[in-house]
Amino acid sequence: MKQLFFPVSRPIGWLMVFLISLLATLLPDVAFAHPMPNSVVLLNVHANRIEAEIQIPLVELQAAYGHAVNDSSAGLIERLGPQLRAYLIQHIRPQTPDGRPWNVSISELAVQETQNPINGVYRELTAQAQLVPPVGADVRQFIFYYDVVLHQVVTHKILVSVRQDWARGQIADDQPVQVGIISLDIVNNRILPLNVNLESGSTWTGFQSMLKLGMRHIAEGTDHLLFLLVLLLPAPLLVHGGTVRRFSWGSFGGVRYSLIHLLQIVTAFTVGHSITLLAGSLGWVRLPSQPVEILIAVSILVSAVHALRPLFPGREAWVAAGFGLVHGLAFASTLANLQLDAGPMALSILGFNLGIELMQLVVIGLTVPWLILLSRTSAYRYVRIAGAVLASIAAVAWVIERITGQSNILTKSVEQVAGYAPYVLVVLALLALFFTRRMKQANV
């Protein structure tokens, strides 16, 4: 939910969620003891390799490796990049259960500042490592010989967790699952490797989790939902006016007219966002998230104004398709962040999109019958205007939030109101039934 309200800082939001959950899940083992920061190894499990992010506190690395890496951390990668890579490869040695070594390479190195309540602010080295098993060996079972820092600093601890495991249905915005801690076996004064034995996953599990992710994305994506609903608001109505007069919304156009109209709009939106979801996930198109999120808010405003007074009568489907392209880009960023291989990515796009469609259908199925019922009554005018005005206010608030990067009182209220969506639906249904009944009585 939250990431949709702070879309500009979505990755940061995830990082926060992740860090907090990391504290919650990983620290209890060590929180009551260790005033020195630990290393963290986060595994991203792919079908045939593991991408690991390794975080090493520089204060501990300096004690093990020297070269004043903590005291002089500015320009560290420029100064010691090749040596650090060689050092890491020497001390990160996963192997198969029968003793064959995996191939390890280190791509990106960076120094960043981090903090936690126990250690305060400290600097750490982050390394992106690629761990590749020998041909034919299982990526999910290995003996993890890892003694970076620990080979020398025996009080150091390394927390190993799985951050993403697509085939097990675990994605990076879930809580990392701890695999184990590598530390000195004090009694026997030795460093044991960590036996990693991940439960086997399947393509089906991965697909299912992406389906759920897509559904969750719409269920929690107030902005996407609001756009669609507001666009559907005038769909059952005929348009008055034309060449001479300004257009205005007229009366109910009939069930058949409404349904065809609705179907056109929803299909167009789906086609639009499917195109950019595919293009964005595959990396063909990549736009910064801020303008995309601003455009999404603008799309709500435009369709809200349209619901007040027809801006583009008869061309709703084209507009829905156009804005669908924008919404799809936002969906794509979720998938692109997972950095999956081609196969799982293709299934993810399919699953995620199906999830989105399913959830859209559910929402439409729940609201449209009442809208059609209501649109036959004279009260619909007020429902439509009230809905459009409220949506415009929310849209403007979002535009401001997404430009400034700061949430405001309105967007916070929308966040709260969205939690009551089922009640709003009940009220809508009651209104529809009440006015329909009154209309029938009046007709009798």
Add this chain to the structure above:
Amino acid sequence: MKRSILVVGVLMCLASGSLYTLESCKSDTTDTVTPTSASVSALSCGSATFSAAAVSGTAYAATATVPYTGGNGATYSAGSAIASTGITGLSATLQAGTLSSGSGNLTYAISGTPSGTGTATFALSFGGQTCSLALTVSSTGSGTTTTNSSTVTTALSATATTSSCSSTGIAQIVCLTEAFKATLSSMQLMATQLTYSKTNAQKWSNLPAGLSARIGINLGSLNTTQLAAFRNLMVAVLALGTTNEGYDEMIGNLVADDYLNTIGGGSDYGAGNYYLSILGTPSATGLWSILFTGHHYTQPYTFNGGSITGVTPAFRGVEPQAAVTAANRTYQSFEQERLAFAAMLTGLSTTEQTTAKLSSTFTDLVLGPGQDGKFPSTRSGLQVGNLSSDKQALVLNAIKLYVNDLDATTAATILAKYTSELANTYIAYSGTTAMSTQNDYVRIDGPNVWIEFSYQGGVIIRNTPHSHSVWRDRTSDYGGN
């Protein structure tokens, strides 16, 4: 017009493409030649920065960052030590690295103890360039002193009030514990009086209580009457009348934590965040214990069958290591221990030091909180029984600074045991023998006694080491439970 733009564009593409190819050829050739020696076109000692300030007569360890320009991208290895001139006693050693192709920084590790106040100068020479690196050494700092007192430490450092418990031994401790309980409200009592269990007894830590929850009642919630009753109890179970040892060490520790509270540690720190719990019903016959625990101080007492069956695991530490003043008293609660270890280690011969030295590095204690019962199966280091009696006495001196924190009767019994086992006790260290540099570490490991001392990086006071220490007993931790 359009056509000419197109032509220009194509030409530019071609030009940049060929440049790119040339560049990649160039880098190919540099990759294949044997590494050239490092060279720079200029060294800027004037723009150098130091990671810490130097103080006369105080051990100094820092790094200097020296900018250069015109680097040739070559890799260079660590240099040999360059002694300081002017103010002597320091040396600068170049750390290995790879030059940028252009400007970057060299890193020199500087260590030693400056001989006086003034400027220490190092004649640097690197990659065909030389320059003079100047480090300012200021006058001897008097340590961190501050006037700082909280209601808790003021109440606790007041003279003892007369206590109605005239009995002796365990009976007196039971009486004083009950007297303390009698001052508590029913809610406070409920928090303080808990059942005895190993799980409860293990709820201690070396983190501030705000970051690792304790059980029991915190001193910050007690009124002066209640604090006086707490004081009466603690002076009966700790040694009284020795500066910075026993009860005085405990006060000094709380004073230091109050200081951390005021200089940026915030409300997680301070004397008010130290907790007392009573596990099991106090009695002269049954199993029960007193646990006093806070950030840098944990002291348990386990009683069973009318005697004290355990006084460990006891944690001691302090930040800042330097003196802190409160209510007209200056405390330096854990400096004597550090100096005793330094005396013990520097008293050894070079050969003995080599045997005692561990190859590993320790940035913290090995058997800190949560590491119960994990004593190494093999003892490391130097066996005390092989040392001359004066050196053995130095080991015993260090042990005494822990054992003699307790009331005289309890201390005498434990010290007799540790003394009888001294010959089979081992000492080991890592880092320097002076116990004055970050990550210096020392251990005393006997048939029963286990004492570790770690001089580790500062948490609230950055770049300044502070001590952590734990006293355990291989058989009587938690009273053997």
